[in-house]
Amino acid sequence: MIKDNFSIEKIDVVELAELQKRIIPLTDYIDFYIEEVVEMSWFLGLTERVGPLFSTNRGAGLRIIQKNNRMYLCRTLAEYKDIYELFEMALKKLSTNIEYGIKYQTTNNYFQYQNQSLHQKFNLPYEEIDFVFNELEYFARENLNLYNLSCHISGCLKKVIILDHEGKSIELAENKLKVKLNIMFNLNGEMITKTKKCFSKGDNFNLKELIKKNGFDLVKEAKNCVRLKTVKPDKMDLVLAPGAGGILIHEACGHALEADEILEKNSVFSYRLGKKIAPDYITICDRGHIESDWVYEPYDSEGTKSNSVYLIKDGVISGVMTDLRTAKELNFKPTGNGRRESFQFQPICRMRNTYLEPREYSPEEIIKSTKKGIYATEFSGGEVNTQTGDFIFGVSSGYLIENGEITDAIKPFLYVGNTLDVLSRIDMVGNDLKFEIGDCGKSGQMVDVSYGQPTLRISSQKVGGLR
Numbered sequence: 001m002i003k004d005n006f007s008i009e010k011i012d013v014v015e016l017a018e019l020q021k022r023i024i025p026l027t028d029y030i031d032f033y034i035e036e037v038v039e040m041s042w043f044l045g046l047t048e049r050v051g052p053l054f055s056t057n058r059g060a061g062l063r064i065i066q067k068n069n070r071m072y073l074c075r076t077l078a079e080y081k082d083i084y085e086l087f088e089m090a091l092k093k094l095s096t097n098i099e100y101g102i103k104y105q106t107t108n109n110y111f112q113y114q115n116q117s118l119h120q121k122f123n124l125p126y127e128e129i130d131f132v133f134n135e136l137e138y139f140a141r142e143n144l145n146l147y148n149l150s151c152h153i154s155g156c157l158k159k160v161i162i163l164d165h166e167g168k169s170i171e172l173a174e175n176k177l178k179v180k181l182n183i184m185f186n187l188n189g190e191m192i193t194k195t196k197k198c199f200s201k202g203d204n205f206n207l208k209e210l211i212k213k214n215g216f217d218l219v220k221e222a223k224n225c226v227r228l229k230t231v232k233p234d235k236m237d238l239v240l241a242p243g244a245g246g247i248l249i250h251e252a253c254g255h256a257l258e259a260d261e262i263l264e265k266n267s268v269f270s271y272r273l274g275k276k277i278a279p280d281y282i283t284i285c286d287r288g289h290i291e292s293d294w295v296y297e298p299y300d301s302e303g304t305k306s307n308s309v310y311l312i313k314d315g316v317i318s319g320v321m322t323d324l325r326t327a328k329e330l331n332f333k334p335t336g337n338g339r340r341e342s343f344q345f346q347p348i349c350r351m352r353n354t355y356l357e358p359r360e361y362s363p364e365e366i367i368k369s370t371k372k373g374i375y376a377t378e379f380s381g382g383e384v385n386t387q388t389g390d391f392i393f394g395v396s397s398g399y400l401i402e403n404g405e406i407t408d409a410i411k412p413f414l415y416v417g418n419t420l421d422v423l424s425r426i427d428m429v430g431n432d433l434k435f436e437i438g439d440c441g442k443s444g445q446m447v448d449v450s451y452g453q454p455t456l457r458i459s460s461q462k463v464g465g466l467r
Contacts, residue, residue: 003112008036008058008159010080020163026094029065031302032163034058034077035343038121040155044133046148052126059343062090072346079305087410104112122155122177128208129153136215140183140312143223147191148184151211160306164303174449175434176201178437181215185398194222196377199294199437228411229400237373238415239366239457240355243434245373246451247379250354250440252419253284254451257311258337258349259326268419269317270388278423279313281359286321288336288352294437294450295408299336301347304310306336309352312423323349341445347445350357356454359429363455366428373401374410374463389419395463416462430455 014170016032023030037059042052042437060083061074071093075086084334104130131149140146162173178199195217198210221311240248269277288297288306298306302324309319322330326349367375382393393415400407435452 001303008034008161011161013161016163017167017169020167022406023087023090023094024349024369027064027066030059031063031165033061033160033236033301033343036159038157040122041152044151046137060086062086063344063346064090068326069324098245098313109461121157124207132212133209138215138334140219143219145186147186149213150182152180162299162301162303168303169300170303173201174296177207181218183218185222188227192225194218197437198312213314225409229408231374231464232412235460235462237369237370237457237459238461238463239373239375239436239455242292242430242432243377243436243452244377244379246355246436247455249284249453250351250357250449250451251382251384251395252389252422253311254286254354255384257321258351259320259322259330260319260349261386262320263326263329267386273317276316277420278312279426280314281429282312282315282423282426283310283357284312286351286354286356293353294435295352295448297352298443300338301340302338304336304338309335321349321351325349339447340357341447345445348445349389350442350447352439353450355433355435356456358431358454361428361430363430363432364453366430366457367401367406370401370457371403375399375401375406391419392416411462422458425459427459428457
């Protein structure tokens with residue numbers, strides 16, 4: 001049973017440090033991670049509305065390295081004594097002098113505690129939000145041949161305590177809310193789907209305003225799709241709307257510059273560190289220390305202070321994202337990129353907020369100087385081969401550019417390319433940096449990320465072909 005009177009706030013970090021000190025002499029490395037999460041999920045649709053539903057879970061993970069042996073113990077925390085049991089289990093295993101190999105030793109009776117009283121923690125105007133969605137539905141039906149409209153809201157309140165390998169305690173907290181709006185409508189016999197994501201952070205969630213503004217904007221954008229032209233397979237300039245093309249930076253560049261990919265020679269950049277691969281005006285960074293960013297982690301899951309990492313600086317590959325293990329193997333400085341989905345997982349190299357830095361051009365200058373091209377406003381789905389850099393993405397929304405003007409909306413199409421080729425062919429970079437948020441999967445773990453870029457142009461790209 002979950003004890004309602006036990007929470008992470010009641011944990012004595014000094015006492016935790018004393019528990020850890022008992023184990024430190026028996027190990028080469030140890031860290032301890034505790035988290036408490038309250039989650040909210042709410043679905044609003046035309047035919048059904050589910051929630052809001054709330055749940056909470058709490059757990060801890062203890063990671064130990066002893067010579068070539070690795071051990072990870074994790075469990076849920078229903079009562080304070082569960083923390084003692086986790087350390088006692090570690091002491092018992094360490095005192096046996098048995099080779100336990102490189103594997104996880106896991107004790108975990110996972111729980112999700114449903115409790116409607118948790119809605120008070122989010123402090124949202126629930127009835128008003130329901131009313132706003134009704135208004136949005138009415139507006140969409142007035143302006144479109146509406147087939148479906150939905151809004152999925154998810155929230156997370158997280159508190160974390162980390163004891164790093166030196167026994168120093170770090171306490172972190174975050175409050176996040178994200179909204180995904182989907183609209184599907186019939187346009188001349190074709191079903192068209194458009195999506196918009198938005199988010200809020202901190203103690204004051206402006207959820208009602210987020211849904212109203214972004215939902216009505218989405219309907220207006222859909223209404224402008226009078227007809228959709230088919231893009232025939234061809235080579236032409238590709239202009240990426242701010243934020244929209246950040247997924248390319250994330251997937252095609254970011255993953256290939258995570259240190260584990262470099263070490264395993266699974267990256268197109270493995271043998272190109274320190275080499276020039278793009279024009280001087282191309283700089284790509286990853287950061288986690290800016291409070292206003294979607295991912296704000298002043299310390300990572302290993303207790304390493306978060307740093308801004310220049311992955312590509314002035315066209316030269318100048319850095320990789322590391323956790324403690326990969327930093328040691330590469331003889332690099334840890335960058336604070338050791339992240340985990342939850343206490344049930346060990347931290348690994350992950351991106352945080354990855355973006356291409358802005359330059360001097362205005363978006364209008366970039367469009368005006370493009371004789372024939374495509375203005376891509378939304379990407380969906382794709383695949384990247386990190387070893388070769390080859391990729392394929394779906395462009396789900398965009399417009400033709402003709403003689404320096406944005407003209408007709410176009411049907412979704414496929415975009416095929418190569419990371420090195422794209423980086424070398426970016427010939428204009430705008431001044432309007434924008435971020436989008438997402439979820440990133442790797443090694444069975446999902447974490448929050450954001451990715452961004454200003455308006456930019458890539459010359460002579462393979463585009464076209466229906467998805």
